[in-house]
Amino acid sequence: MSYLGILLLIILAVLISFVWTQFVGAPWVPSSTKTVRTMLTMAKVKPGELVYDLGCGDGRIIIMAARHFGALAVGIEIDPLRYLWSQIRIRFLGLSDRVSIKYGNFYKYDLSQADVITCYLLQDTNKKIATKLNRELKPRARVVSNTFTFPTLSLLQKNKELGIFIYKKKNGNRV
Ligand SMILES: C[S@@+](CC[C@H](N)C(=O)[O-])C[C@H]1O[C@@H](n2cnc3c(N)ncnc32)[C@H](O)[C@@H]1O
Numbered sequence: 495m496s497y498l499g500i501l502l503l504i505i506l507a508v509l510i511s512f513v514w515t516q517f518v519g520a521p522w523v524p525s526s527t528k529t530v531r532t533m534l535t536m537a538k539v540k541p542g543e544l545v546y547d548l549g550c551g552d553g554r555i556i557i558m559a560a561r562h563f564g565a566l567a568v569g570i571e572i573d574p575l576r577y578l579w580s581q582i583r584i585r586f587l588g589l590s591d592r593v594s595i596k597y598g599n600f601y602k603y604d605l606s607q608a609d610v611i612t613c614y615l616l617q618d619t620n621k622k623i624a625t626k627l628n629r630e631l632k633p634r635a636r637v638v639s640n641t642f643t644f645p646t647l648s649l650l651q652k653n654k655e656l657g658i659f660i661y662k663k664k665n666g667n668r669v
Contacts (some may be wrong), residue, residue, distance in 0.1 A: 550570060570595075570600040620644050644661050
């Protein structure tokens with residue numbers, strides 16, 4: 495392949511990751527390791543619980559949920575390159591029996607089996623997905639959001655320093 499071909503591929507990848515994804519939910523910006531650990535700790539993720547990351551990026555949240563918290567984890571990712579990269583990481587780390595990645599739009603997936611939902615999206619996207627979360631989630635399920643809030647869910651806890659918010663659905667039970 496020529497240099498021009500490689501350059502065009504790189505430009506396409508950047509456009510998909512940082513421009514197109516913004517219109518379907520959020521661009522790729524990874525959560526820091528400290529934030530991921532705090533999100534999962536605040537959500538009190540227990541061994542065997544099912545964690546979903548909406549827009550899993552490179553898979554860092556679901557990988558930590560499985561490796562350090564003993565959870566079963568599912569990531570949903572719409573960017574084909576991030577989807578492939580997270581699949582490779584999970585296989586390489588030997589986590590395929592506990593972690594899976596679904597390709598596509600998280601609005602289209604059933605979230606009713608989740609014990610914990612994690613996300614790092616945008617304020618408008620949270621607003622759109624909140625209706626689905628209030629409709630589908632189990633009463634005891636926790637929603638953990640990095641940076642952006644969910645005004646129509648019930649706030650359980652927040653970490654101001656890191657900007658982490660824990661919610662349950664409206665009329666859900668306390669953890
Ligand atoms: C800010 S990044 C967060 C990545 C990861 N959750 C983390 O915290 O490190 C948002 C991710 O959501 C993905 N995304 C955006 N809209 C989406 C949608 N509608 N369905 C599935 N994934 C989406 C993006 O491609 C991106 O990887």
